[in-house]
Amino acid sequence: MINLQDVTLTFPDGDSRLIAVDDVSLTAPDGKVTGITGPSGSGKSSLLAVAATLIRPDTGHVWIDDVDAAALTPTQAAALRREQIGIVFQQPNLLPSLTAREQLLVMAELGDRGRRHRMTVHRRADDLLDAVGLTAHAHKRPGQLSGGQRQRIAIARALVHAPSALLVDEPTSALDHQRGSDIMGLIHRLTHERGTATMLITHDLAHADALDTVTTINDGRASHSDTVLA
Amino acid sequence: MFVAWRDLRHARGRFVLIASVVALITVLVGFLAGLTGGLAAQNVSAVLALPGDRLVLQQPAEGRPSFSTSAIDQTIEQAWRTAPGVQRATPIGIVQGRAAAAPSPTAVPVAFFGLPHGSSASPVADLAPAGDDEVGLSAQAAIDLDVGVGDSVAVGDGTYRVAAIGADLWYSHTPAVVLTPTSWAEVDRNLGGDGLPTVLAVAGSPAWDSVAAATHTSVNTPLLSLTALETFQSEIGSLALMIAMLFGVSALVVGAFFTVWTMQRAGDIAVLKALGASTGSLIRDALGQSLVVLAAGIGLGLAVVVGVGMAIDGALPFLLSPLTTLLPALVMTVLGLAGGAFALRTVTSADPLTALGSIR
Structure with missing residues (x-):
């Protein structure tokens, strides 16, 4: 479960500070896709960065299961990310020198978790490649894959270490409607199958049927009228 | 990785x-x-192959000691030889000149070393001949002169029989030729020198600095004494x-x-x-x-x-x-x-x- 409590994030803006996230509290439960929507510049991505422990909020708590990520040092936050958090970026952000399968295996190499962990990740990588329908493309590099295929690999990479929280940033922004719909459906299915607490940022609700709830952000503040869509 | x-x-x-x-x-x-x-x-291979723990050179009144100008007289030699802790002090003459395979008139540049036969064990000392009419040749000297053991080598007016051929020893880019101290002094005088040994190879553990100061000499390990060789x-x-x-x-x-x-x-x-x-x-x-x-x-x-x-x-x-x-x-x-x-x-x-x- 992802639980944000009274989170406020500001950035320096000349002599004053710009409020990016203003006292936001929300919960993304396990096995559900929690959509965060809102216009450009509303603070959606800042909220995701806070939830992903990539930036520490000025005030508030960020609970990933029972760990308050807002209180962690950068080193501890990195460890939390490689063990408990999966991130799907707006762009696939795949490493050009790695094959599709290696994009997943790299998750076992980010820390010092040992041989058993590595073997587990290797096994899950094959399962996930199958789950995203890319087993036949396992040995291709990013340049040999389509945009949709790359985003599928990015989703598989985010799940290969079995995180409890999945944070997804505008996964369909670079895809056409059909491919976007496929990706959203894949995220929805994997979230429900694996019981992951998924927080998904999107600026349009064309694929809203893949979201379980939606919270709207405006000027850094969350509306309190979460809508249950499915 | x-x-x-x-x-x-x-x-x-x-x-x-x-x-x-x-x-x-x-x-x-x-x-x-x-x-x-x-x-x-x-x-410097011949210098590094000299016998002794340290090499003694004459300390000039001005400037640094040099192999080319150093001369060890009897007083200096005696002072070092009798200093407490000295086990052995071997005077060695070094001078560069030319030698030829007799009777060939073609001479090649060589470095003459003069030290007593059987004075100590070292690659240079091993070549020291027993007789004043003999020489010991380093490997390259034998090649350059195209001679073997028993052949004759002409140095100035003298002729010497090759008694031994040994290690590849050099001094200032010339191969080493080893003579007895008497023969070396004669060669040195013929080349314009005073016939005095150049360096004293000392073995033992005397009070190095105080003996050096008392004798107006400079003492160093063979390696450090290479700084007294300008070309090096x-x-x-x-x-x-x-x-x-x-x-x-x-x-x-x-x-x-x-x-x-x-x-x-x-x-x-x-x-x-x-x-x-x-x-x-x-x-x-x-x-x-x-x-x-x-x-x-x-x-x-x-x-x-x-x-x-x-x-x-x-x-x-x-x-x-x-x-x-x-x-x-x-x-x-x-x-x-x-x-x-x-x-x-x-x-x-x-x-x-x-x-x-x-x-x-």
Whole structure:
């Protein structure tokens, strides 16, 4: 479960500070896709960065299961990310020198978790490649894959270490409607199958049927009228 | 090293290029080091092969002691010989001149050493003949004169029978020829000298500095006494400076390559950090990659140096030894890694936040 409590994030803006996230509290439960929507510049991505422990909020708590990520040092936050958090970026952000399968295996190499962990990740990588329908493309590099295929690999990479929280940033922004719909459906299915607490940022609700709830952000503040869509 | 190995495989052209540059620098350093070693051996191998723990040279009233001007008289010799702690003091004469294989009129440059037969065990002393009408030749002297044991060698007006041929010993780029002290003094006087020995080889453990001060002499280990050989200082100093500059170039080239390479990968590094990579694992990756490139380049360069060094054995003054191959390779590896470490700033400062929303 992802639980944000009274989170406020500001950035320096000349002599004053710009409020990016203003006292936001929300919960993304396990096995559900929690959509965060809102216009450009509303603070959606800042909220995701806070939830992903990539930036520490000025005030508030960020609970990933029972760990308050807002209180962690950068080193501890990195460890939390490689063990408990999966991130799907707006762009696939795949490493050009790695094959599709290696994009997943790299998750076992980010820390010092040992041989058993590595073997587990290797096994899950094959399962996930199958789950995203890319087993036949396992040995291709990013340049040999389509945009949709790359985003599928990015989703598989985010799940290969079995995180409890999945944070997804505008996964369909670079895809056409059909491919976007496929990706959203894949995220929805994997979230429900694996019981992951998924927080998904999107600026349009064309694929809203893949979201379980939606919270709207405006000027850094969350509306309190979460809508249950499915 | 997971990503590092795959980067090496994926961008092999770039890595082969930088490894080739490292190999080329290794070849240059290796050749210079081998040449320096070879020239040094041709300069000082006979001095380093003198008997005794320390060498005593005359301390001039002004300036530094020099093999070319030093003269050890009876007073100095006696003072050292009788100093407490001295086990043995062997006067040795050194002078450069020419010798010819009798009756050939063609003379070749050689260095005459004069020391008593059986005075002590050392490569030079081993060549000291028993009779005043005999000489001992170093290996190259025998080759240059084209003589063997029993043949005759002409030096000035005298003729000497070759009693022994021994190690490859050199002094100031001339091969060593060893005479008895009496014969050497005669040769030295014929060459315009005073017939006094040049250096005193002392064995034992006397109060070195106080005896030296009392006798107006300078005392040093054989290695440190090489600074009294002017040609050695200037020659080796120049070559050592070139080697040092090549070491600097090597560190700079490797550092520049990996800095540019790592900056190009800054986006990937930010992604890896966002995914949870520890800074330690990224640093290990980067340094491991540098080490692989350095090992490949230096290994290749070293193989070329050893191969060519063996091929030109004897044709050039080239010394092939761990000191002229493995040591420079080790220094290059350390300096290369230091250069590669400059790139680590990009790794440590990469902001994982940039992975969010980045257009790549």
